[in-house]
Amino acid sequence: MAEEEKVIEELTTEEALTDPLFVPEPVEGAAAHIKSFPAAPEFQEKLGYPGERPENWKEVALNKMQDLRGKFRSFRLFLDICVKCGACTDKCHYYMGTADPKNMPVARQDLLRSVYRRYFTLPGKWFPSLVGARDLTEEVLDEWYTYYFQCSECRRCSVYCPYGIDTAEITMAAREILDSVGIGMKYTNEIIGKVYDVGNNLGLQAPALKATMEDLEEEIEEDTGVKVRIPVDEPADILLVPPSADFFAEPHIDGLIGYAKVFHAAGVKWTISTYASEAANFAMFIGSYENMRRVSQRIRREAIRLGVKRIIIGECGHAWRAAYQFLNTLAGPFDFLDPNYPVPQHICEFTWDLIQKGKLKFDKSQNDHLKLTFHDSCNVARASRMGDYPGGQFDIPRNIIKAVCNHYYEMPEDTIKEATLCCGGGGGLLTDDLMELRKKGGSPRMKALKQVTEEYGVNKMAAICAICKTQFSKIMPYNGYAMDDIMSVHQLVSNAIILPGSEQEAELAEAQAGGESEKEDA
Amino acid sequence: MLTVLYALLYYVATAVFIVGIAYRVWGYWKTPAPAVIPTTPAPVTRTGVVWRMFKEVALFESLWKSNKWIWIFAMMFHLSLWLIIIRHLRYFIEPVPTIIVLAQPFGKYAGFFFVLGALGLFARRILVARVRYISNPSDYLMLLMFLGIGITGLGMSFVMKADIVGVKNFFLGLMTFNWQPLPSDLGVLLHLALVALFMIIFPFSKLVHAPGVFFSPTRNMVDNPREKFHPVPWLPSIDTVEYDEPHGKK
Ligand code: SF4
Numbered sequence: 001m002a003e004e005e006k007v008i009e010e011l012t013t014e015e016a017l018t019d020p021l022f023v024p025e026p027v028e029g030a031a032a033h034i035k036s037f038p039a040a041p042e043f044q045e046k047l048g049y050p051g052e053r054p055e056n057w058k059e060v061a062l063n064k065m066q067d068l069r070g071k072f073r074s075f076r077l078f079l080d081i082c083v084k085c086g087a088c089t090d091k092c093h094y095y096m097g098t099a100d101p102k103n104m105p106v107a108r109q110d111l112l113r114s115v116y117r118r119y120f121t122l123p124g125k126w127f128p129s130l131v132g133a134r135d136l137t138e139e140v141l142d143e144w145y146t147y148y149f150q151c152s153e154c155r156r157c158s159v160y161c162p163y164g165i166d167t168a169e170i171t172m173a174a175r176e177i178l179d180s181v182g183i184g185m186k187y188t189n190e191i192i193g194k195v196y197d198v199g200n201n202l203g204l205q206a207p208a209l210k211a212t213m214e215d216l217e218e219e220i221e222e223d224t225g226v227k228v229r230i231p232v233d234e235p236a237d238i239l240l241v242p243p244s245a246d247f248f249a250e251p252h253i254d255g256l257i258g259y260a261k262v263f264h265a266a267g268v269k270w271t272i273s274t275y276a277s278e279a280a281n282f283a284m285f286i287g288s289y290e291n292m293r294r295v296s297q298r299i300r301r302e303a304i305r306l307g308v309k310r311i312i313i314g315e316c317g318h319a320w321r322a323a324y325q326f327l328n329t330l331a332g333p334f335d336f337l338d339p340n341y342p343v344p345q346h347i348c349e350f351t352w353d354l355i356q357k358g359k360l361k362f363d364k365s366q367n368d369h370l371k372l373t374f375h376d377s378c379n380v381a382r383a384s385r386m387g388d389y390p391g392g393q394f395d396i397p398r399n400i401i402k403a404v405c406n407h408y409y410e411m412p413e414d415t416i417k418e419a420t421l422c423c424g425g426g427g428g429l430l431t432d433d434l435m436e437l438r439k440k441g442g443s444p445r446m447k448a449l450k451q452v453t454e455e456y457g458v459n460k461m462a463a464i465c466a467i468c469k470t471q472f473s474k475i476m477p478y479n480g481y482a483m484d485d486i487m488s489v490h491q492l493v494s495n496a497i498i499l500p501g502s503e504q505e506a507e508l509a510e511a512q513a514g515g516e517s518e519k520e521d522a
Numbered sequence: 523m524l525t526v527l528y529a530l531l532y533y534v535a536t537a538v539f540i541v542g543i544a545y546r547v548w549g550y551w552k553t554p555a556p557a558v559i560p561t562t563p564a565p566v567t568r569t570g571v572v573w574r575m576f577k578e579v580a581l582f583e584s585l586w587k588s589n590k591w592i593w594i595f596a597m598m599f600h601l602s603l604w605l606i607i608i609r610h611l612r613y614f615i616e617p618v619p620t621i622i623v624l625a626q627p628f629g630k631y632a633g634f635f636f637v638l639g640a641l642g643l644f645a646r647r648i649l650v651a652r653v654r655y656i657s658n659p660s661d662y663l664m665l666l667m668f669l670g671i672g673i674t675g676l677g678m679s680f681v682m683k684a685d686i687v688g689v690k691n692f693f694l695g696l697m698t699f700n701w702q703p704l705p706s707d708l709g710v711l712l713h714l715a716l717v718a719l720f721m722i723i724f725p726f727s728k729l730v731h732a733p734g735v736f737f738s739p740t741r742n743m744v745d746n747p748r749e750k751f752h753p754v755p756w757l758p759s760i761d762t763v764e765y766d767e768p769h770g771k772k
């Protein structure tokens with residue numbers, strides 16, 4: 001196929017393979033074949049959507065659009081004020097990775113804007129072809145389904161738009177409209193259903209969760225000689241809500257061990273809950289505030305039931321956005337919690353606070369075999385904050401890493417912090433049906449990583465996002481890295497932390513004594 | 523005859539311009555921004571937001587980060603547009619305030635930069651495949667309209683001097699409902715027709731970005747979702763919600 005050849009030609013030049021921000025020439029239709037599986041009717045219905053496309057789908061879709069127009073200023077404004085300046089056209093990692101022009105942020109918005117103009121604006125009603133307005137047809141629906149599920153809602157485009165137009169807002173709205181006519185995405189919508197039924201994305205039932213935590217406790221004791229508890233469903237001061245991947249997946253679980261050790265060292269009473277065992281909120285990905293609230297109010301209920309004073313969220317990018325920007329708004333007010341702490345708090349804020357107060361002891365040399373860099377997860381970078389000043393979300397995780405590791409290097413400036421490149425698997429796209437997209441969308445980040453590998457010998461990348469970690473452990477092997485070259489930040493903490501009374505403490509004391517006596521000898 | 527036509531045209535254009543923009547702004551104003559969604563890092567105080575917005579509208583900060591070429595052309599275009607507008611106030615005010623007299627020479631030469639900026643933006647639209655892809659006919663036509671306004675304006679200032687005293691009398695007459703004849707130079711007629719067109723399409727087109735940018739929730743919100751409670755206006759109170767049953771206890 002001519003198109004395929006063009007894509008290959010565009011994306012395999014020397015420059016294309018090494019420059020993280022390489023911008024290909026557009027090749028129309030290059031990603032048109034990449035599609036996720038649609039959700040079965042029963043899963044649609046569980047979220048309050050029709051199971052099948054209704055007869056009058058067009059009317060329903062347009063009514064939904066009208067509805068969103070009245071509820072979200074972002075939707076209404078962003079559709080109106082884009083001047084097609086093109087500043088965002090080269091900013092999306094999916095465009096960079098696929099060369100499909102419909103993956104340029106403004107073109108992605110236009111898929112919906114063209115319909116909006118046709119039905120909701122005078123010029124679109126009177127002169128459709130002049131302003132690029134078009135009728136809503138089945139083909140349009142199909143195109144929406146394809147390309148609105150090729151956006152990870154990472155907000156990179158919104159940083160660079162002179163009006164702050166955030167394509168993620170349009171993507172969320174488009175997914176909500178699609179859901180309203182019975183067209184949903186299998187991966188995302190099934191997961192939301194699982195949270196309603198069981199309490200977490202993985203569908204991990206309470207007994208299994210408890211058993212897993214007990215195993216972990218044993219593991220930690222074997223490693224350290226210290227009995228570190230991971231309390232489940234116990235009354236406590238702190239409710240920890242991690243992404244459920246932390247209970248199971250690698251390297252996530254090593255992060256969970258890290259949190260447990262930090263809590264232990266801090267001597268606080270904490271617990272996880274089987275009912276609110278999920279920090280992730282996939283309803284955010286489909287732009288449904290009703291579903292988002294239904295997921296997040298579980299945390300409220302458990303906070304009340306367990307009588308906690310604080311809520312702390314584990315390492316997860318979009319979950320931190322859902323918690324930071326939405327938890328209070330959707331499930332608040334949380335006036336029953338201790339007002340001395342922000343609601344919610346990020347585990348990194350908690351750990352960094354302890355480090356600053358000198359309450360944690362580390363042996364940094366435990367991480368000496370690692371040369372690290374840090375991947376800013378986009379939702380943390382561009383849709384949240386940590387600490388009390390803008391940009392704390394960049395500094396705090398880095399500060400923690402530097403407190404526990406000796407070798408830290410930064411990826412190129414234009415690929416980190418607010419300019420960070422998405423892992424390629426966010427926004428509800430972390431499914432095998434979209435593997436091709438995930439690899440391509442992750443390629444800019446991979447190229448940035450390769451640069452620091454070549455320059456400084458970086459061999460590990462740390463992240464604070466469950467999706468990023470899973471995504472990277474999948475795509476890194478295609479890029480010359482091993483699955484476990486992606487690490488949790490609290491895994492590094494876990495490696496280096498010296499718990500009081502642990503074997504590590506004894507070893508360290510011995511080594512120091514040995515070191516001193518050597519000095520004396522010399 | 524022409525005088526009547528243009529007089530009516532300008533009444534209509536002004537009405538559409540003002541009412542249209544007011545209607546738009548009213549729409550943005552009353553539509554809720556239900557959650558705190560600034561693109562972060564974002565200011566944590568109101569003053570911080572004012573500063574961020576200032577940098578955005580006066581210096582095009584995001585555009586600067588994004589693309590230096592668009593920034594240069596857009597800056598040229600918008601800055602000269604402001605100077606030109608200020609200079610043109612002299613046609614509506616008698617006597618002319620000193621500040622506008624002082625702006626006169628700048629305003630006059632700004633016309634060249636205005637045209638140059640518009641040409642640059644037009645060239646990008648045609649030459650850069652990505653931008654060509656996202657351009658609709660209206661996007662080109664709008665730039666042509668600005669080019670038309672700029673070139674006819676420059677023509678009158680530097681090539682065929684128009685009867686600007688007559689033009690001024692015409693506009694002062696319009697404002698006092700005491701119509702005066704409009705000089706019928708081709709340049710004047712074309713220039714004024716295009717400007718009226720600009721005013722009429724302004725509220726219905728992407729040109730509303732000018733007032734619109736101030737309403738952009740990713741730029742104008744204070745980053746304080748944890749510190750302050752912002753309930754979603756259309757969701758029922760949290761006290762009324764039903765919770766999903768814990769698993770296995772149905
Ligand atoms: S940068 Fe903003 S205004 Fe420019 S084309 Fe993209 S979305 Fe539109």
Ligand code: SF4
Pocket residue numbers: 091092093094103104105108150151152153154155156157158166167168171
């Ligand atoms: S939000 Fe991210 S993935 Fe979506 S269009 Fe913008 S840059 Fe691309």
Ligand code: SF4
Pocket residue numbers: 152153154317318376377378379380421422423424425426427465467468
């Ligand atoms: S998975 Fe990570 S990098 Fe990707 S969208 Fe989410 S936060 Fe961003």
